[in-house]
Amino acid sequence: MLYHKKINLENESGARITILVLGGKWKPQIIMALANGKLRPSQLARLMPSAGIRVVNQQLRGLMEYGIVQRQSPTSNATPHSSYYMLTSIGRTLIPIIEQLERWGNDFRTDFNNRTEYI
Secondary structure (H helix, E strand, C coil), X not given: CCXXXXXXXXXXCHXXXXXXXXXXXXXXXXXXXXXXXXXXXXXXXXXXXXXXXXXXXXXXXXXXXXXXXXXXXXXXXXXXXXXXEEEXXXXXXXXXXXHHHHHHXXXXXXXXXCCCCCC
16 A cells, blocks of 8 residues: 655745646656647657656656646546546646746756756
8 A cells, every 4th residue: 555645735835836746857748748638658658768657657646646637548448558648727737837947947058057966
């Protein structure tokens, strides 16, 4: 059984909540890939080959927990592999935010190039 940590966001800033939801290397890319419509997990994995299907599935589960992405399966007796993912109405509101983050990153890419990352 998986342990689910309940997070109280009452005293968190809006920026912290946004980072919590979008945090992860692949979540913004998944959201932008789904901006054009529904996709199967294997299709998403092909768009992000260095992520791998396991990581994509993990990130999708996280996005589903926050209500950003929803999973839909066909109503027929199709195999579970024929399910697909799509953005919810809340998920679609993140598109302009991610586009702005993309612009900012591109604008300042050279300023941060070859810098040491501190963890």
